[in-house]
Amino acid sequence: MPVxxxxxxxxxxxAVRGVELGIAMAGVRKANRRDLTVVTxxxxxxxxxxxxxxxxxxAPVQLCRTHLASSSAPRAIVINTGNANAGTGxxxxxxxxxxxxxxxxxxxxxxxxxxxxxxGVIMESLPVDRIVAGMPAxxxxxxxxxxxxxxxxxxxxxxxxxxxxxQLLIGGRTVTITGISKGAGMIRPNMATMLGFVATDAVIxxxxxxxxxxxxxxxxxxxxxxxxxxxxxxSFLLIATGLAGHAEITQFESGDGRRLRDAVVAVARxxxxxxxxxxxxxxxxxxxxxxxGKTEAECRQAAYAIAHSPLVKTAFFASDPNLGRILAAVxxxxxDDLDQTKIDLFLDDVAVVQNGGRLATYREEDGARVxxxxxxxxRIDLHRGAVSTTVWTCDLSYDYVxxxxxxxx
Numbered sequence: 001m002p003v004x005x006x007x008x009x010x011x012x013x014x015a016v017r018g019v020e021l022g023i024a025m026a027g028v029r030k031a032n033r034r035d036l037t038v039v040t041x042x043x044x045x046x047x048x049x050x051x052x053x054x055x056x057x058x059a060p061v062q063l064c065r066t067h068l069a070s071s072s073a074p075r076a077i078v079i080n081t082g083n084a085n086a087g088t089g090x091x092x093x094x095x096x097x098x099x100x101x102x103x104x105x106x107x108x109x110x111x112x113x114x115x116x117x118x119x120g121v122i123m124e125s126l127p128v129d130r131i132v133a134g135m136p137a138x139x140x141x142x143x144x145x146x147x148x149x150x151x152x153x154x155x156x157x158x159x160x161x162x163x164x165x166x167q168l169l170i171g172g173r174t175v176t177i178t179g180i181s182k183g184a185g186m187i188r189p190n191m192a193t194m195l196g197f198v199a200t201d202a203v204i205x206x207x208x209x210x211x212x213x214x215x216x217x218x219x220x221x222x223x224x225x226x227x228x229x230x231x232x233x234x235s236f237l238l239i240a241t242g243l244a245g246h247a248e249i250t251q252f253e254s255g256d257g258r259r260l261r262d263a264v265v266a267v268a269r270x271x272x273x274x275x276x277x278x279x280x281x282x283x284x285x286x287x288x289x290x291x292x293g294k295t296e297a298e299c300r301q302a303a304y305a306i307a308h309s310p311l312v313k314t315a316f317f318a319s320d321p322n323l324g325r326i327l328a329a330v331x332x333x334x335x336d337d338l339d340q341t342k343i344d345l346f347l348d349d350v351a352v353v354q355n356g357g358r359l360a361t362y363r364e365e366d367g368a369r370v371x372x373x374x375x376x377x378x379r380i381d382l383h384r385g386a387v388s389t390t391v392w393t394c395d396l397s398y399d400y401v402x403x404x405x406x407x408x409x
Contacts, residue, residue: 001159003285003374003394005277008163010148014176017201018042018241021150022141026134028127029082029120034153036131038103038138039077039197045241047074047115048210050217052234058086059096059126060116061235067100072112077237078103079117079154079195080131081182084233087123095126102132106139119156119182119195119233151180154195157403158182162274164267170256171246175202177263181271183226183278196221196271199239202260205250206240212252212264213238220268223391225307226279238264276392281399284316287377287392294385298335302380303391305333313396316376321367323352330380342383348376 019041026036041047049068051061067074078099085092100114107114118126151161165178183194204212217236242248252261277285288306293299306312311325326345331338345353348370352362370376 001283002278003282005160005274007160008148008151010145013145013147013163013165014167014178015144015147016176016178016199016239016241017144017243018045019199019239020142020144021146022138022143023146023149023153024134024138024141026080026130028080028130034149035081036134036138037077037079037150037153038135038142039079039150040107040142041075041077041239042241042243043073043075045073045075045239046204046206046209047237047239048213049115049235049237050214051236054234056087058084058118058122058233059088059092060085060118061233062093063096063100064115064117064235067112067115070112072110074115075109075113076103076107077115077117077197078131078135079150080119080126081154081156082120083118083124083126084120084122085118085126086233088125092126095128098128099126099131102128103135106135115237117195117233117235119154147178147180151182154180154182156182157280158278160274160278162271162278164270164274166263166267168259168263170202170244170249170260173244173246175244175246175260175263176200177202177267179267179271181221181275183275194221194234194275196236196268197239198237198264198267198271199241200260200264201241201244203242203244203246203248204240204260205248208249208252209238209240212261215261216265216268219265220272223389224272224276225304225391225393226276226282236268273392276394279394279400280403281397281401282394283374283397284395285375285392286316286394287375287390289377289379289388289390290382291379291388292382292384293387293389296387296389298333298384299382299387299389300391301333301335302330302382303389305329306378306380307391307393310396313393316371317395317397319368319371321347321364321371323347323367326378326380327353335382338382338384344381344383346377346379346381347371348373
């Protein structure tokens with residue numbers, strides 16, 4: 001069961017001017033499930049993305065990068081679940097392009113204006129014929145209010161669809177931000193198998209959209225981990241249709257620019273945290289906060305050392321306050337000049353370690369009380385500077401092993 005996460009109410013997901021979504025059953029891997037999504041984007045929109053840094057990246061990731069770098073403005077997205085089209089070589093690239101060409105033919109646009117995305121099993125050929133056969137139904141299903149349906153259609157081992165939406169006023173006009181994501185395992189985005197798509201009708205200078213999607217990723221998807229594996233298919237896309245009608249935002253330092261950036265980041269963060277809450281076999285949602293660092297980089301090093309540790313994660317699953325494992329993880333995080341005699345450790349409101357040693361007033365029953373909660377914050381103070389950061393993770397349970405052992409069954 002996901003940790004304090006429910007399927008989104010479709011009525012809470014606002015339509016974004018200039019974006020329509022259609023869903024179909026293509027039988028990519030399993031029959032009778034919605035596994036194909038087509039998204040159309042209004043002319044004049046700006047699209048930018050960040051992608052996995054896994055060098056063994058999937059064919060659709062390679063093709064998306066190429067198409068985004070071309071002079072053809074994206075007008076459509078095609079997403080399939082059930083097959084990642086990764087580890088498939090030149091044949092995989094050809095199959096990804098074939099899906100783009102087929103959708104382009106239906107929509108009367110250029111193949112380079114279609115961005116393909118795939119998620120699912122690695123090293124199996126993409127069943128292009130099934131995807132192409134399902135396209136007419138997905139196109140016929142296109143609607144502006146199909147965000148909830150699309151969130152369900154892109155799921156793999158997810159147990160709950162993930163979507164978020166927000167609105168704000170800019171220049172007296174209502175601006176909408178809506179997004180969906182998928183992911184439950186093989187999660188340690190390093191972007192610059194998760195997918196995220198956020199759209200807004202805000203009027204943003206095209207040159208700013210790439211900076212906005214990068215900033216949003218860095219503050220959301222790049223701060224989560226379930227199992228420490230960086231997928232071959234990680235992708236996060238931001239669509240800005242510019243149809244809200246307010247004056248163009250040309251900088252994020254302005255009042256309106258800052259508010260828009262914060263709203264986009266908030267939606268991305270909600271989607272990212274939903275992935276952790278629905279982590280494969282997860283029973284607990286854990287925030288790892290590092291304070292007192294010299295740099296953001298070393299704070300992340302320490303946070304991820306804790307969040308990736310199987311020993312730490314299994315202790316949380318068992319509600320066992322074996323908290324020396326956390327100190328050990330900080331110690332091997334790679335901060336070469338770390339002074340262990342300055343480190344403090346807190347478990348929610350419970351002070352555990354001060355100046356590198358167990359606090360005399362710490363009682364293990366207090367630690368056990370916190371460990372039994374479904375949501376827990378681990379806080380480490382390095383006492384090296386003024387920088388802080390937070391990453392989000394989950395525990396590691398028996399079910400994680402079961403789900404991944406049976407993944408292809």
